[in-house]
Amino acid sequence: MGDIAVRAEGLGKRYLLGERLPYRTLRDSLARAARVPFRALTVRRREAPSQGLPASPRYLWALREVSLEVKRGEAVAIVGRNGSGKSTLLKLLARITEPTQGWAEVQGRVGALLEVGTGFHPELTGRENIFLNGVILGLNRAEIRRRFDEIVAFSELEKFLDTPVKHYSSGMYVRLAFSVAAHFVPDVLLLDEVFAVGDHAFRQKCHHRLRETLQAGTTVLLVTHDPAVAEQWCSRAVWLEGGQVRADGPSASVVQAYVASQE
């Protein structure tokens, strides 16, 4: 793949609308299975005159025919409205869910920060959660141990290291979570708007860290609503709409076009 860190070809994700419900009951599934032979007889007769397309099951293409290439070390903002497929794209690249069609290749270690503090357990102490969260993010124990002091210093929570996280204030919780995340330097970083945390000073620190990460050559894909954030951090932006790429280019112009379409 050479210089390309992320490549996607015709990537698509289709959801069966029913699948997005919290869960199905066994009774529903059995009932549906039992109805299949009958539906073949009845549905066609009833629906044929109305639309031509069967009304159900309904599919939703959260992402369709998305192709893009991201060079190593590049920082790309993914902008778009709610439901435009931004998060789905990130989830596909992070392998959290599988594409329905197309393919993608990602080179090197992938870090997905779709939220901070993934896997934090309230009963465990700050110290224990640093290890647990670090391993979940993809660090190994030696790496965490090596960066442990740095992580703790960054969080400014030295005094509360052996307190269960459930006794933390929400600000402390986020600070610890972000500190672990900030010390994880993958080859490809997938970020989902996890910036706005903590007070002003802590935010400054986080921004400083992100800048360092970018300088270290990490490829970043950043999902955001915020045009200012996109322009500040990324030289390039991809604008998704209805699950498809509407525009792809220098962030200044793409973001401008996106903002213009919102008004």
Next chain:
Amino acid sequence: MGKTDAQFETRTSSVLRLNRRETLVVRIQPSRRWGFPSLGEIWHYRELLYFLVWRDVKVRYKQTVLGAAWAVLQPFLTMVVFSLFFGRFAGIPSGELPYPVFSYVGLLPWTLFSQGINQAGNSLAASAHLVTKVYFPRLLIPLAAVLALVVDFAIAFGVLLGMMLYYRIVPTSAVLWFPGFFLLALLTTLAVGLWLAALNAQYRDVRYVVPFLTQLWLFATPVIYPSFLLQGVWRVLLGLNPMTTVVEGMRWALLGVGAPPGRMVWASVGVVALLLITGLLYFRHTERTLADVV
């Protein structure tokens, strides 16, 4: 300033080293509908497995007054109740063994099994927050749930040793077979647990089925009674239950009484293999869409 530069240096070098170590390219595409989870990948993620087990062990008895004593109390109190009602009042025979040891040695793997399928069954649904945020082989979740119970087993096992001392029971050379039966217990638990976990991720009915299932399964396993009470076709049916082999096998291996489970072992191994293979297939099938449905 100088400090920041130094940090930056170390970070950069570690990134480069990672690149050299894992120049792997991950390909993301629709997978086949049916297949097996990759064992190589499980191995790759062994450290995460370790931490998931560690978390479960640490958290299980947090904020309980008795702590890890629960691991002993559950099988022990059950044994006391069983000894009283089944051993004394109902007069169920226990062969050459005192009823308390007879039932306790059965309760050890039984507790592992019943808690294991319960925990593993709930594990995926309970880890929805992980499954929807980060990638790793999902098999680690039920696997960790089962492995975490091995610690409880080990603690409760200590009490068995005490009871053997009290009743002056000396194990024979059959004790060498114990690891085999223990492994069979783990695999049985895992096989059933995988099925339940995958089903429960989609159908939350499962959580109501599991307590009922464990209750029935207990009666189909010679924990309370010895299997020699059953004859003919019932005996064969009992043999198809792998937990029968586990319980009787452990009794024989640890306490040196009764006959070694003969052909029954192969029937049990066959059943477990079947459950495990289908369980892995079904689990992998569910894993593909897990983040969308859980």
